[in-house]
Amino acid sequence: xxxxxxxxxxxxxxxxxAAFVYLRNTRSFTHRAFAVGMIALALEEALAGLxxxxxxxxxxxxxxxxxxxxxxxxxxxxxxxxxxxARANYREIVAKWRWVILAAFVVPFALAVVFGDTLFLDxxxxxxxxxxxLRLGWSGYAFHLVFLLSLTLILMNLERTLRASAxxxxxxxxxxxLGLGGFFAVQVYTVSQVLLFSRVETGLxxxxxxxLIVATGLIIVSLHRARLxxxxxxxxxxxxxNSIAVLTVGTYLLAVGVLAKAVSSVGDISxxxxxxxxVFLALLGLTIVLLSNQLREQxxxxxxxxxSRPRYDYRNVWGAFTQRxxxxxxxxxxxxxxxxxxxxxxxxxxxxxxxxxEARGHFALSGSTVLSLAHERGLKPPGNPGxxxxxxxxxxxxxxxxxxxxxxxxxGLKRANTDVFREAQFRYxxxxxxxxxxxxxxxxxxxxxxxxxxxxxxDLLKTIADQAAGSLLNLxxxxxxxxxxEMETFQALSAFFVHDLKNVASTLSMTMRxxxxxxxxxxxxxxxxxxxxxxxxxxxxxxxxLSLVGQALELDRIEANLNELVTTTLATLSSSLKVxxxxxxxxxxxxxxxxxxxxxxxxxxxxxxxxxxxxxGEIRVATREQDGWVVLSVSDNGCGMSKAFVERFLxxxxxxxxxxxxxxxxxQSKRIVEAHGGWIxxxxxxxxxxxxxxxxxxxxxx
Numbered sequence: 062x063x064x065x066x067x068x069x070x071x072x073x074x075x076x077x078x079a080a081f082v083y084l085r086n087t088r089s090f091t092h093r094a095f096a097v098g099m100i101a102l103a104l105e106e107a108l109a110g111l112x113x114x115x116x117x118x119x120x121x122x123x124x125x126x127x128x129x130x131x132x133x134x135x136x137x138x139x140x141x142x143x144x145x146x147a148r149a150n151y152r153e154i155v156a157k158w159r160w161v162i163l164a165a166f167v168v169p170f171a172l173a174v175v176f177g178d179t180l181f182l183d184x185x186x187x188x189x190x191x192x193x194x195l196r197l198g199w200s201g202y203a204f205h206l207v208f209l210l211s212l213t214l215i216l217m218n219l220e221r222t223l224r225a226s227a228x229x230x231x232x233x234x235x236x237x238x239l240g241l242g243g244f245f246a247v248q249v250y251t252v253s254q255v256l257l258f259s260r261v262e263t264g265l266x267x268x269x270x271x272x273l274i275v276a277t278g279l280i281i282v283s284l285h286r287a288r289l290x291x292x293x294x295x296x297x298x299x300x301x302x303n304s305i306a307v308l309t310v311g312t313y314l315l316a317v318g319v320l321a322k323a324v325s326s327v328g329d330i331s332x333x334x335x336x337x338x339x340v341f342l343a344l345l346g347l348t349i350v351l352l353s354n355q356l357r358e359q360x361x362x363x364x365x366x367x368x369s370r371p372r373y374d375y376r377n378v379w380g381a382f383t384q385r386x387x388x389x390x391x392x393x394x395x396x397x398x399x400x401x402x403x404x405x406x407x408x409x410x411x412x413x414x415x416x417x418x419e420a421r422g423h424f425a426l427s428g429s430t431v432l433s434l435a436h437e438r439g440l441k442p443p444g445n446p447g448x449x450x451x452x453x454x455x456x457x458x459x460x461x462x463x464x465x466x467x468x469x470x471x472x473g474l475k476r477a478n479t480d481v482f483r484e485a486q487f488r489y490x491x492x493x494x495x496x497x498x499x500x501x502x503x504x505x506x507x508x509x510x511x512x513x514x515x516x517x518x519x520d521l522l523k524t525i526a527d528q529a530a531g532s533l534l535n536l537x538x539x540x541x542x543x544x545x546x547e548m549e550t551f552q553a554l555s556a557f558f559v560h561d562l563k564n565v566a567s568t569l570s571m572t573m574r575x576x577x578x579x580x581x582x583x584x585x586x587x588x589x590x591x592x593x594x595x596x597x598x599x600x601x602x603x604x605x606x607l608s609l610v611g612q613a614l615e616l617d618r619i620e621a622n623l624n625e626l627v628t629t630t631l632a633t634l635s636s637s638l639k640v641x642x643x644x645x646x647x648x649x650x651x652x653x654x655x656x657x658x659x660x661x662x663x664x665x666x667x668x669x670x671x672x673x674x675x676x677x678g679e680i681r682v683a684t685r686e687q688d689g690w691v692v693l694s695v696s697d698n699g700c701g702m703s704k705a706f707v708e709r710f711l712x713x714x715x716x717x718x719x720x721x722x723x724x725x726x727x728x729q730s731k732r733i734v735e736a737h738g739g740w741i742x743x744x745x746x747x748x749x750x751x752x753x754x755x756x757x758x759x760x761x762x763x
Contacts (some may be wrong), residue, residue, distance in 0.1 A: 067270035068110030074277040075103035082284070090151070094142040101134040102273065109266040112193070121185045121193045125261060126177055129204060133173045136211030137166035139245075143218035147226065149233050161412070165211050169204055176200035181261070192264035196607055209252045211235065212245050219245075230430050232410045233552045240279030245273035290664030373521055378406060382525065390537045392416065396428025399503075399529045404430045406525075407518060409505045411485050414493070415440050416501035416533065417451070424502055425708055427533075428704065431485050440481060440502065443473035453501045454492040460519045460526075461490050474502075491522060493530035500530045500537070564664055564726075565596045588636055595633055614668060616655040623652050623659075623684055630663050631682065638671045638680075645683035649691045650759045657759075658733045665697040665726035666753050673699025673751065689759055690739075696752035702745040711743060730755075 071451035079099035084090045105128055112124035140162055145151035148336050155162070173180065179198035186194055197205070206257045208366055209414045219238045226234055253266045334471035385402055387397040396414040404412040411431040415424035426432060442450040453470035461471040463482070471490045486506040493500040503526050508514075514522070572592050579585035652659075663682075670680045674697050683694045702711070727741075734741050738758050 065110070065113050065267070066111065067267050067274065071270040071273040071277070072106040072110070074274060075099045076105065078277060078280060078284075079103065091142065091147075092671075094138060094145055098138040098142055101131055101138055104131040104271055106266075106273065107137070109263075109269070112268055113263045115193070118186075118193075120264075122181060122195065125195060126173075126180060129173045129180060129201075130170075130177075133204075134166070134207065136169055136208060136215075137162055139241075140165050140211060140218070143215045143222070146219075146237070147222050147230070161214070165214075167208050169211075170242035172200045172204040172207070180204065190495075192262050195261045197255065197259045197261065202256065205252050205255050209249065209256065212249050212252065216242055216245055216249075226430075231560050234283060236279040236286070237283035240276035240283065243279070244269075244272045244276035254681070271594060282607040285571040297373060307474065317454075321668075339521065358480065373406070373517070375521070378521070378525075381580045382528065386529075386532055389532075390539075392533060392540070393427055395529075395536060396661045398428070399525070400428040400430050403505065403522070403525060405502070407514075408508045408510065410509060411487070411506040413485055413487070413504045414501060414529075414533075414637065415504065416537075417499055425500065429485070439476065440478050443477040454499050454502075455494055456495060458492045458494040458523075460514070460522055462514075463488055463490055470493065489522075492524040493526055495527070495530040495534040498534060500533050503529070535644060538676075562600065564598050564668060567659075567668065568592055568634065569596050569638045576638060588632075592633060592636060616658060618653050618655050618737075620651045620653050621656050623649055623654075625657055626660060627663065627682055627693070630660050630667070634664065634667055638667070639676065640671070640674060640678055640680055642667060642670075642680040642682045645681060647683070647685045649686050651755050652691050652757050652759065654737055654757060655733075659737070662730040662733050662755060663693070663695070665730045666755075670695055670697035670751070671725060673697050673701070675699065686759070691757045691759055693755040693757070695750060696750065698750040701747045701749050701751050703747045704745075707743055707745055712741075 064319040076099070079096040083096035083100075101375060108124050108128035108131060112121055112128060115121045115124055140158075141155065144154050144158055144162075156254050180201040182196040184199050219242050220230075222234065223231065223238045243421045247268060251269055254265060255261055263633070305746050357694065382399075382402060385398045386395055389398055396416070400414050404410065411429075413429035413432055414427045416427045418425045418439070421439070423442065426439065450473065457470070461469060461473045463471045474490065477489075481487075485504070487504040488506050489504070491503040491505075493503055500740055503522075569592070572589050576589060627646060631644060667680065667682065674680060679698050680694045681694075683696075685692050685694075712727050731741055734757070742754040742756065743751065744754075
């Protein structure tokens, strides 16, 4: 008879937990989901208890139908909780599971309410153990089948959360997941019994109630540790197929099946439920023991001391480190992976990596087993801007016990960040130094066994820290390189535009300078208007092509006469040059080219020659055909260039011999000529002038 009171005790405990959790944080989605699930469990247990105590068959059917209506809220509410508990990215996961969640709410309600008349067949009867028994109808069978599938999904999601946790986070959430997981595992057993025999036995309610009472005790322990569910883990949305939850459920059902067979052979089938409950307690206790970090640490220490082997299997440790970090390309993901590995390797619940942010002058959170990435406070160095601390860490890149180094850099860091150290219980700090550059700090607390770190521990910790520092530094440099590349692209694009604009401005400047002296000359006015008109057209074209500078060069080719292009270009530039170029244009075949881009090359070469010559200098522009190619040459007798400059820097951007130059013209010209399938040849001697030869293919031959 005492067992018949268990459902009411379980209902009171669930109601109290629901109110406590909800009132402490009414705006939290996880807290609301937990409260709804607990209220549903409380109502279910209360209705189950009333069904056990019912005397009339009609009352039994009524209470059981109401219980199933309330039970219909369990799959959806607890599936929501299992998807959101301790998960910082729960919104993304819930969105992905939205149709499954909707089905978990709608299908059980439809079966329990719309098809409520077919939940049970005939009337209830009393079996040999004096329990009420109701035979299932088709909707009742379907209801329990859907419920069993939902329980499996809930267990698998709780398992994923536990597997993703480590260190302090696992210590906080472990008993919550064990409590709920154990209870739902018992539910799997009771529901499987209902499906197996196609009937509901009120005696099974005592098993559920007992399991729920044990589960609430474990949940209370977890709430005391976690301070109301603040742990945030980032889980991949990829589904885990090899689930331990499924294996555990299968093992449990197999054990109960063997137990039922053994009891039935004796003849006393009424003890199956009690035996199933003890199987549940045994499995739950074994799971708690196997998940104990402290026990695992003690086993490690025993093996190390008594079997004469090194404390760590360095090959496995290093293989695991490489496997976890080799494919990580994000700084925060790498920090989280290293923190989790250090926690598991040394049996330390709290491990955090802080990276030095030079711009802000503090250490920013990168990864932790106890702090959420939303933690905004960084580690502030003692003093401003922390140069002394960085120097001290660089000079002493070894693990430091902050409790025993009050006078060193670690003690100063602890005094400057008392709240953060107390919140995360840091004791040891390891500088992350790579290539004489301080990358950050690896902070961790004591082992679960309270054992002090040995020399071997510190050696391995220092090795992991050095490797992590190198990997983090490489990722940070990669990020800086990407930013530099983006800035370089922007600068190159700007330089191209400014260079072309400078050429146009040079033409306009020379025209305006000569205008007061020659304005009355009609020929000059004609040339000036033409130069201004062409300059405006070039600026419009540059604006149109500005968005394409950083992309692959595209040519608008037509078959054109190179001599005509040279004549037109010389006429355009005539008013802006120190000396008039001497043309030597021989008959050449047509060239398949982009006239605008080719004119840009010619303009660059002539203006460069004009800058190189003095007042008595000479510029020659010649064309000729040679071996099936058309050659355009621009030569001058100006200052020339050194052989070293020609060989190393001539066609590189931002390298020039001119005081006001940008070093873009020849780089741009080389790109244009090569895009046409040709090349540029250079002959130059310091103090004696230069000759540039542009070689282009004839017609459309190449």
